[in-house]
Amino acid sequence: MKATSGLQQGLRVGDVLHCKSPCARRVRRKVCRVQAIAAPVREETGSVPNATQFTQDLIAEEKKYVMQTYARPELVFTHGEGARLYDAHGKEYLDFAAGIAVNALGHSDPRWLEAVVEQAGTLAHTSNLFHSVPQVRLAKRLVEQSFADKVFYANSGTEANEAAIKFSRKHARLAAGVDPYDAKAEAPHEMVSFTGSFHGRTLGALALTYKDAYKIPFAPGVPGARMVKYLDxxxxxxVIQKGKTAAVFVEPIQGEGGIFPANREFLQGLRDLCDEAGALLVFDEVQCGLGRTGKLFGYQNFDVEPDILTLAKPLAGGLPIGAVLVKQHVADSMKPGDHGSTFAGNPLVTRAAETVVDIISEPAFLQSVIDKGERLRSGLAEALKGNEHVKEIRGLGLITGIQLDQPAGGVVTAARDEGLIVITAGAGDVVRLVPPLNITNDDVDLCISILSSVLNSLQNQNQTV
Known part of the structure; x- marks a missing residue:
């Protein structure tokens, strides 16, 4: 077996399974232990023995031991493959939610799995007190394919946005010529965001998020947040003013807010306003970034560059990671000790992310996202033509929203009963479709068929009433 070193890729799973070295034997034992912890055991049909009782028992224990902060259906998924999920009864579901736009390559993608198993058997975590190879390789990939000069790693989208807030405020203090470590010094600190926005649930990111129901129970919020109308x-x-504004946060395509794409005029206008005010422009691409729109980054659809861009959801294909991409003048504002994270950018998640980025950044892959997104929206428009409950179908690439004239929860439930997983957005009146980026045309057509059946059935029921 040939040894590797430096930035070369590690052992492949096949090599590990056949190599006789002590290191390979240790990795084999680890892989076998992981395979042995398959829970729960499934029958040949894919179902769990006594599936109904199993589901009831598991949900009862979840209610007993897990804080009840999520409203979940009485459904337990046990495994997934590609764009399909399977519950304890063995029922198959077409997944057009992808873990809220996280599973960019679907479930158990063999290339992703190989990378994760290899890295888990090699080195999973060291903390950021030391260098690690996958972290550097991933940063190089992100920088070389974007506007950015440097990358900072976090563990999630909200943490990435928290970092962006801190970077912006320190940058503003330095730009104002004050000592950034002087507690009495004053400098621009306001953060501007927009109606319909969602930037996260930690207190800083929450202050920039639109929905009051997310914020009021935890008041008072972080001061300095200003919110204005999206696309205005x-x-x-x-409100973007020199001497007051440190940064402007905007989603090039609002996801949670209802799948609302921005336009070039608006984003370029924000770029100009930020330049005039000496503020930083931050693009939150946690949901719309990394191939979701058919471009590697959402901003590339509008030809407007930010100073900071935040990524998270799809980056590691299901493992928790966040990343903040910044221009050099932002990076120069931060010094050792200014910010940090124990888990962020560890070898396991960054190795998984390398694989995801390499696959998604292929031009043919990105073009397929554009083609399938157009197929989805045009197919839905044709199938739902004349449906009085459908007000608009909008989106870009494989992020699509169906605007209804009523709450979408019933549609989500009915679609799930028919074997299709979709979720809501906006004020709960938008059906959100964010499938794996590698779905097939047949998957797209099946989604159209199920949703049109459900929505047209809804209209027929209302007409009968």
């Missing part, structure tokens, strides 16, 4: 440049110009 005049409203933005009224």
């Amino acid at each position: 440049l005049d409203a933005a110009a009224a």
Whole structure:
């Protein structure tokens, strides 16, 4: 077996299974132990023995031991493959939620799995007190394919946005010429965001998030947050001011807010306003970034570059990671000790992310996302033509929203009963479709068939009433 060193890729799973070295034997034992912890055991049909009782017992224990902060259906998924999920009864579901736009390559992608198993058997975590190879390789990939000069790693989207807030405020203090470590020094610190926005649930990111129900129970919030109407440049110009504004946070395509794409005029206008005010422009691409729109990064659809861009959901294909991409003038504002994270960017998650980025960044892959997104929206428009409950179908690439004239929860439930997983967005009146990026055309057509059946059935029921 040939040894590797430096930045060369590690052993492949096949090599590990056949190599006789002590190191390979240790990895084999680890892989076998992981395979042995398959829970729960499934029958040949894919179902769990006594599936109904198993589901009831598991949900009862979940309610007993897990904080009840999620409203979940009485459904237990046990495994997944590609764009399919399977519950304890063995029922198959077409997954057009992808873990809220996380599973960019679907479930158990063999290339992703190989990378994760290899790295888990080699080195999973060291902390950021030391260098590690996958962390550097991933940063190089992200920088060389974007506007950015440097990368900072986090563990999630909200943590990435928290980091962006801190970077922006320190940058503003330095730009104002004050000592950044002087507690009495004053400098621009306001953060501007927009109606319909969602930037996370930690207190800093939450202050920039639109929905009051997420914020009021935890008041008072972080001071300095200003919110204005999305896509309204005049409203933005009224609050983005030199001497006050440190940064402007915007999603090039709002996800949680209802799948609302921005436009070039608005984003370029924000770029100009930030330049005039000496503020930083931050693009939150936690949901719309990394191939979701058919471009590697969402901003590339609009030809407007930010100073900071935040990534998370799809980056490691299901493992928790966040990343903040920054221009050099932002990176120069931060010094050792200013910010950090124990788990962020560890070898396991960054190795998984390398694989995801390599697959998604292929031009043919990105073009397929564009083609399948157009197929999805045009197919839905045709199938739902004349449905009085469908007000608009909008999106870009494989992020699509169906705007209804009523709550979408019933549609989500009915679709799930028919074997299709979709989720809501907006004010709960949008059906959100964010499938794995490697779905097939047949998957797209099946989604159209199920959703059109459910929505047209809804209209027929209302007409009968």
